[in-house]
Amino acid sequence: MKQLVLVGIICILLAQFGTANIYLTEVMHSPTQVADSEGEWVEIYNDGSDTVNLNSWTIDGKSIGNRTIQSKEYFVLARELVDSTDTDVQSFESYWGNNNGIWDEAFSVTEVSLSLKEEDTILLTNGAQTDSFTYNTSLGGKNGKTLERISLSEWKEGPVDGTPGAGNFSVTTSTNKGNEIALFIQVLNNLPKIMSINMTDESEEEGIQIIPLLGQTKEVEVNVLVNDSDGLSNIQTVSYSFANSSGNFTLERNVSQSTGWYTGIILLSPEMLAGDYTLVVNAKDSENETQKEEQFSYEGIVSTQLNVSSFSITMQSGGTETRAVELLNGGNIALDTEISAEDIVSSTGLIPKNSISVFQDVWLPLENPVWLDTNIAPNAKKELQFRIQLPQEVKSGQYEGKIFITSMESGDGE
Template sequence: MGIYRRICSRVIQQALYAAVLVMMLAASSLAAGADVVISEIMYNPSSVVDTAGEWIELHNNGVSPVDLADWQVNGNDFEDITIQPDEYIVVARKLTGLVGEESFEAWYGNGDGIWDASDANFRAVDGYFSLTNTGGTINLSDGYYADIVSYLPSMGADGNDHSLERLGADTWNESSALYGTPGKPNGASQGQQQGEGNTITILADVGSAHPVIGVITIGPDEGSLSGVQVIPNPGAQKNITVTVLVSDPNGAGDIATVTASVLKQEGIETVTLSGQGSVNQTSASFTGVMQMDYYNVPGGYLVRVNATDSSGLKATGIAEFDYMEVIAMQLDATQLAFEDATPGELHEVTGDYDPESSYAPTLRNIGNAVLNAEVSGTALSNGGQSIGVENIKYRFFQGDYQSVSTTPAISAINLEAGEMSTARLDLALYIPPGTTSGNYAGSVTIAAVS
């Protein structure tokens, strides 16, 4: 997805006697660490298995060496190394292996099972991480500074032996070179290392400028906290409106397409945003509607906005929203009748798993969280006569019958969220001996709880 964030925070606790020199050195060290970034990703190779072919490249774009001894990738250590100014190093998931065994060295080196200068003119170390082919996030951190990058298959390099190269703070492209450019500036060719000749690809944008994505607004914002909170519609889809301001130095008319994508558990949904007219000579507003299902997992979601101009130049922006948790249920039966009930006997109405059959009670989870049921009821009465509430029985999933009480009781049915997640509800009524004949009416209340 190409998200680029830098989080650089450090608490320097100093005693009253601490020297100014110590503070200056600490600040200098932190600044040097901030110059180390993730510059290239090979997340889904096709010529070798993922365990042997996945790697990331780090670049020190500062002027001072940085010791990476305490650094981690996604919380996992990698071999100690000091990266020099403007140096590119590779952290490989499997750097070396036995001769004839797949590894980074066998793919990019001479296959002797040892990574050294005879393989290539850049350094590489072993890492302990795994990159998912369907997209993910990479966190490079030393505990004080972090470079966090997210990627998606839609960005390129998906199973074609190309890599994702960082061309700017928030700009990623698929490498033009087959097998990527490990250990080299992005856009460089692998040359003789891949047996393809020493080729330098020259890229130039002539006569056109990249579009620029401005403010991205996501609605409706239905929460009181910072950020955007969206509340699902129980049992129905939720429309989410995305509005974005896009600018282009060549003029607003040069903006060709604007799309928005959101990654959900069932896949990526992409919509094309419609132009709402020019704001000024170089800017225009675009809007569109995305849909979330009521059963989508609650939590944070990223919306990736892509803008393309008439020359094919692109820009990417990211916005976030929280899809809130909703606990809700639907019961298809509103009234049940026990006909010709005989005193001294238990009379049953059995349920099923079809939420459309009102004659057979069914409970349906129409939220996005695990559902339990809270059950209570009232006695059945007929003028001055009554049948105690404890004579009403219920059970879920054909378990043991439980007596209803006027005090709400939680039944742990643990009904998962889903497009058609249902539970069978059986109800029964015991008519005590000596009950006077007549028409009795009472109630059972079932509420959704977590």
């Protein structure tokens, strides 16, 4: 884009119309009062003169629902309004309400699918009007405090617990019409901006967790909000890369002429190891390129197979036999193994389980469960050796019992 130099006299005039103007006014992104997944919330404010139905409004691409906000009303969007069917009893209502399981306080709240980070961009829009807020840790807002909006251009750290349903936000700007300011502006092409990256989160834990599919490729949907003040038509590609994979996103829908949602599917192969990964998203326009990263955790999955399912042994009292079994790790994390057994019984007696041993440097009897530091890598095999020593007094007969092989992530049994 060509550079433009603008020289002029700017006169600012303010007028009020009978319209609805919805603004972000307070953000609780790191609550300590309850867990993040229960206590995150965002407050909005209707500065207009009309009541507004929020059915067409979204926050970070998620619908707010069929609720109304009155003129000059503060309205809270909570991640979990009242306690759901999860294992805890925490929610927005349990702390900012009276903890009776229903919302019956004086200000309006509705539940919306939120997932806030310590550094993030929040986008509130209905397609025609858009308000956004970009923040980072330097602004504060941790340790149970909020980020609170004072004016159109000013945010500050709020008090502990915040002030949901109330505030001091004002869009009024004092002007002195007797003065004029001469502006000399050099306009350059603007960088495209990646405002947010949303990935499918399959856990209530902090951060993004993705659970593998055993033996199958995992498809994960990714949505990227991109802004280019020169217009979306100036965007050439929105692409991604992680590990050894890369690809492009496609424009799904326009939020405005300069902002739009790009979407795509990333594929996680069954051979991909468990661990933390970084998804790198690039937005490129006709002159510039910008980048943003999103961290996610690919969770571990335990899957094992044995090459045999039974031992059939013929032996005499006082005798000793050894057998081997091959254990295959079909999951995506290294595995240790716990071995246990039950007594081998017949109608005429029993062979105690301590007659069975497993080998790890020495023979270890299975009187109690034995933990083996096998550390079997994904897609690797490990041979396990067993020994049976029959007591001299065992009577003849057909005996039956079981050996139990339990696998777990390496280190969990220590």
